[in-house]
Amino acid sequence: MMLLDTLVQGVMLGGLYALFAAGLSLVFGIMRLVNLAHGDLIVVGAYLILGIGTSIGINAFLAAAIALPIMFAFGWLLQTALLNRVLGDDILPPLLVTFGLSVVIQNVLLQTYSADSRKLPVGPIESASLPLGPVTVGVMPLITFGSAIVVILALNWLFYHTALGRAFRATSDDPVTAQLMGIRPRRVFAIATGIALVVATIAALYLGARANFDPSIGPARLLYAFEAVIIGGLGSLWGTLAGGMVIGVAQAVGASVNPEWQILAGHIAFVAVLLVRPRGLFPRAND
Amino acid sequence: MKAVLTLGVGLAVVLALALVPVIGPRILVQDLFKVLCLLVLALNWNLLAGFAGLVSVGQQAFVGIGAYVMFATTILWGWDPLAGMLIGGMLAMALSIPIAFFAFRLNGAYFAIGTWAVADIARLSFGQWRALGGGTGTALPRDATREMFGVGLVRDLLGVSPAAAIDAVTYWLALGLATVMLVACWLFLRSRMGLGLQAVRDNPVAAQSVGVDPTRLKALVFLLTAFVTGLCGALLFIQIGRITPDAAFSVIDWTAFVIFIVVIGGIGTLPGPIVGVLVFYGLQRLLSDYGTVYLIALGLIGIAIMLFARRGLWGGLIHCIGFDPFPLGHAAPRLARQSIKEDAA
Amino acid sequence: MTGLLEIQGLTAHYGDFKALFGVDLILEEGQTLAIIGANGAGKTTLMRAITGIARVSGGSIRLKGRDLAQLSAPDILTAGIAMVPEGRRLFPSLTVEENLQIGAHARTGNRFWTLDRIFTLFPILRERRSQPGTALSGGQQQMVAIGRALMSNPTVLLCDELSLGLAPVVIREIYAAFPTIRDSGAAIIVVEQDISQALKVADHVHCMMEGRITLSGRPQELSRGAIHDAYFGVKHA
Numbered sequence: 001m002m003l004l005d006t007l008v009q010g011v012m013l014g015g016l017y018a019l020f021a022a023g024l025s026l027v028f029g030i031m032r033l034v035n036l037a038h039g040d041l042i043v044v045g046a047y048l049i050l051g052i053g054t055s056i057g058i059n060a061f062l063a064a065a066i067a068l069p070i071m072f073a074f075g076w077l078l079q080t081a082l083l084n085r086v087l088g089d090d091i092l093p094p095l096l097v098t099f100g101l102s103v104v105i106q107n108v109l110l111q112t113y114s115a116d117s118r119k120l121p122v123g124p125i126e127s128a129s130l131p132l133g134p135v136t137v138g139v140m141p142l143i144t145f146g147s148a149i150v151v152i153l154a155l156n157w158l159f160y161h162t163a164l165g166r167a168f169r170a171t172s173d174d175p176v177t178a179q180l181m182g183i184r185p186r187r188v189f190a191i192a193t194g195i196a197l198v199v200a201t202i203a204a205l206y207l208g209a210r211a212n213f214d215p216s217i218g219p220a221r222l223l224y225a226f227e228a229v230i231i232g233g234l235g236s237l238w239g240t241l242a243g244g245m246v247i248g249v250a251q252a253v254g255a256s257v258n259p260e261w262q263i264l265a266g267h268i269a270f271v272a273v274l275l276v277r278p279r280g281l282f283p284r285a286n287d
Numbered sequence: 288m289k290a291v292l293t294l295g296v297g298l299a300v301v302l303a304l305a306l307v308p309v310i311g312p313r314i315l316v317q318d319l320f321k322v323l324c325l326l327v328l329a330l331n332w333n334l335l336a337g338f339a340g341l342v343s344v345g346q347q348a349f350v351g352i353g354a355y356v357m358f359a360t361t362i363l364w365g366w367d368p369l370a371g372m373l374i375g376g377m378l379a380m381a382l383s384i385p386i387a388f389f390a391f392r393l394n395g396a397y398f399a400i401g402t403w404a405v406a407d408i409a410r411l412s413f414g415q416w417r418a419l420g421g422g423t424g425t426a427l428p429r430d431a432t433r434e435m436f437g438v439g440l441v442r443d444l445l446g447v448s449p450a451a452a453i454d455a456v457t458y459w460l461a462l463g464l465a466t467v468m469l470v471a472c473w474l475f476l477r478s479r480m481g482l483g484l485q486a487v488r489d490n491p492v493a494a495q496s497v498g499v500d501p502t503r504l505k506a507l508v509f510l511l512t513a514f515v516t517g518l519c520g521a522l523l524f525i526q527i528g529r530i531t532p533d534a535a536f537s538v539i540d541w542t543a544f545v546i547f548i549v550v551i552g553g554i555g556t557l558p559g560p561i562v563g564v565l566v567f568y569g570l571q572r573l574l575s576d577y578g579t580v581y582l583i584a585l586g587l588i589g590i591a592i593m594l595f596a597r598r599g600l601w602g603g604l605i606h607c608i609g610f611d612p613f614p615l616g617h618a619a620p621r622l623a624r625q626s627i628k629e630d631a632a
Numbered sequence: 633m634t635g636l637l638e639i640q641g642l643t644a645h646y647g648d649f650k651a652l653f654g655v656d657l658i659l660e661e662g663q664t665l666a667i668i669g670a671n672g673a674g675k676t677t678l679m680r681a682i683t684g685i686a687r688v689s690g691g692s693i694r695l696k697g698r699d700l701a702q703l704s705a706p707d708i709l710t711a712g713i714a715m716v717p718e719g720r721r722l723f724p725s726l727t728v729e730e731n732l733q734i735g736a737h738a739r740t741g742n743r744f745w746t747l748d749r750i751f752t753l754f755p756i757l758r759e760r761r762s763q764p765g766t767a768l769s770g771g772q773q774q775m776v777a778i779g780r781a782l783m784s785n786p787t788v789l790l791c792d793e794l795s796l797g798l799a800p801v802v803i804r805e806i807y808a809a810f811p812t813i814r815d816s817g818a819a820i821i822v823v824e825q826d827i828s829q830a831l832k833v834a835d836h837v838h839c840m841m842e843g844r845i846t847l848s849g850r851p852q853e854l855s856r857g858a859i860h861d862a863y864f865g866v867k868h869a
Contacts, residue, residue, distance in 0.1 A: 072832070078826065151822050153821045163733075163737065166726060166730050166734050166737075167734070167737060169723065169725045169726055170725075170726060170732075170734050172725070173723040173725055174721060174723060175726055176685060176705075177717060177721040177723070177736075178713070178723075179684070179685065179704070179705035179706055180683060180685070180705055180711075180717060180781075181709065181734050181735055181737050181784075182706045182709040182710055182737045182738025182739075183706060183734075183737055183738075183778070184704075184706050184786065206749070272633060
């Protein structure tokens with residue numbers, strides 16, 4: 001019973017990690033950019049939700065709804081003003097710029113909000129739980145997991161059933177030929193980063209509602225996100241969900257043995273999967 | 288002729304630096320020790336990222352491994368810390384083999400986060416080492432460093448306190464390591480292998496077609512830099528005297544600073560790390576009281592350099608004076624290649 | 633007389649090498665113009681310069697009097713010039729139908745070319761519409777590439793090396809679509825290494841060598857010897 005309970009907790013946690021990962025995966029898929037500041041941008045989202053919530057005095061869910069368009073605009077601006085300038089054949093400049101960005105964001109947050117940990121208040125729902133057969137599951141983890149599935153469904157629909165998704169895929173395949181079709185890759189990239197930050201903000205809501213956060217926790221979220229993407233196999237959003245679940249379950253099992261082993265267990269699962277399946281669990285047929 | 292001049296100036300600088308513990312104040316010795324260690328780390332990272340194209344964000348793994356192994360041999364086995372330092376470097380290199388085996392599976396940009404993840408694994412694993420204090424860490428026994436090879440001799444020669452003598456010994460070691468590393472880099476980059484590496488960097492396909500095996504070369508660079516990074520890590524923590532997993536595996540101290548140093552000085556150039564470390568030291572003196580502001584400034588400068596002067600201060604200087612005082616055979620500049628032409632509108 | 637597309641003194645670079653040295657060219661409404669020349673003559677660079685993929689370093693490209701020389705590729709497409717690029721370059725992660733639809737990405741309003749009309753022009757594509765573009769044969773891929781360019785309803789259609797790597801019977805099948813394309817109102821420039829095919833389809837032929845136009849005329853006016861000279865740069869004995 002304990003084990004089953006742990007597994008369910010792990011799977012739910014995996015939903016959160018899939019939310020961390022989806023934006024990273026989206027941006028890499030479209031413009032081959034690995035954003036080392038992704039984790040810190042999630043933390044920015046959490047502080048933004050907190051700020052909106054406390055200043056207008058509304059529920060964290062409503063505050064997140066307001067934060068979504070703001071973060072989309074921020075992502076659009078970030079891509080247009082900064083990242084588009086360093087994209088190219090050379091992988092070094094985008095890596096170093098996003099790494100610099102990560103350090104800047106962490107320290108600006110530290111300067112503004114201090115190192116104290118915060119939490120997003122979501123009200124009584126936080127402690128509510130549902131009996132689900134033999135185990136009891138918290139309502140918030142369930143909502144988190146459900147949101148992850150909805151987000152992945154939505155991104156898949158966007159990718160494969162809309163004109164924008166077509167432009168995403170075409171630009172990812174061949175940006176030069178895409179321009180011959182009237183597509184402006186830089187605008188496409190700006191929209192993609194905007195969407196990635198929208199997903200990051202959804203992730204931030206559940207991150208902040210689940211546990212304490214402070215300005216320094218971004219890089220660890222980046223690592224979980226990255227591990228979920230690699231375990232799942234590049235380019236597969238459902239794979240990313242599976243990857244998130246692998247990390248989540250490994251962490252939950254590790255923590256149940258010894259709380260200090262939680263994070264290490266997740267990392268070890270990542271290494272183990274990569275050793276057995278170098279291209280992840282669900283690699284794309286081409287590339 | 289130019290080479291002789293360079294050599295002469297270099298020798299004079301090294302000699303002057305060697306005299307600092309004899310005539311300078313101890314605080315300067317300690318400051319310059321940090322600068323020299325950062326220079327060693329920067330030279331290594333520059334070799335990795337600037338020449339071998341391996342953008343690692345996980346070099347703190349090797350700093351930490353070197354430091355922890357040195358602590359283990361000293362505390363658990365009672366060895367001289369300097370012997371422990373050598374073992375630390377060697378173990379860092381030994382561990383870099385499985386790490387390379389793992390991280391080289393990740394392509395290009397994902398290699399960066401992969402190495403970061405590996406460093407986090409190392410941090411958490413060493414944090415489980417109860418005999419070395421687990422997550423809260425431990426300190427080197429006082430006697431271990433006092434009785435370290437050379438400390439007694441320096442004490443007698445200079446007539447200083449044991450602590451100052453330890454500082455002097457570690458300082459000279461750092462100076463020696465930096466000098467050897469600099470000369471080794473220069474020789475390596477002008478060697479057949481070094482030129483092969485630069486050829487791979489500038490055009491992997493063409494280099495492969497003339498028989499340069501990029502993976503083998505890159506793996507070799509990864510191993511050697513792990514060795515020196517491990518040595519440097521151990522040396523740093525002999526002088527610091529205390530270790531915790533978070534300090535030994537700090538991404539900010541041992542990788543972020545190093546990256547900014549190389550980027551500011553000029554990535555992919557040999558003198559870049561030297562220029563960078565000088566600027567870094569100056570900025571630190573100027574802004575260190577402001578803590579976070581200092582890090583924000585460093586991050587912004589790094590970003591600005593990548594945007595506007597991709598080859599850093601050294602690259603900019605070469606561009607201004609029109610020739611390279613330290614040519615590396617055919618070290619070609621890395622120019623921005625932007626294949627997407629589009630108006631801003 | 634003024635043409636639909638007028639190019640004057642066009643210079644452009646291929647990488648670091650100057651590949652076009654002052655090219656002059658006029659394309660008139662309803663005309664089909666062929667550009668022939670050996671490998672490296674600058675034909676593809678000319679196409680890339682007109683469509684905004686290669687940077688233009690001098691000269692002008694006027695479409696109905698409007699200079700496009702400094703515009704970006706997407707703007708040039710919107711202005712009315714579409715290209716079938718060399719090597720077809722279909723998007724591998726798009727189906728045949730999506731490859732066609734993306735050609736209409738920048739189109740506003742309804743014009744002649746629709747998915748249905750493309751499928752009527754190349755019926756085989758209707759059967760293959762939901763397959764990945766790159767799963768098709770070379771000839772079928774070329775049809776998709778032509779259809780994709782037509783979906784933007786161009787005033788000028790550029791076709792770069794349509795026959796490259798295709799069997800003669802397939803080449804004939806593809807060129808059979810040209811009268812319909814011309815009737816839709818598009819003027820056409822074809823770049824061809826297959827001289828006889830070029831002479832058959834074009835009203836006017838330009839021969840390029842080393843980045844310059846060395847010979848032009850109507851197909852029936854040009855002697856085999858003159859073309860040979862212009863093509864290979866040697867005096868015909």
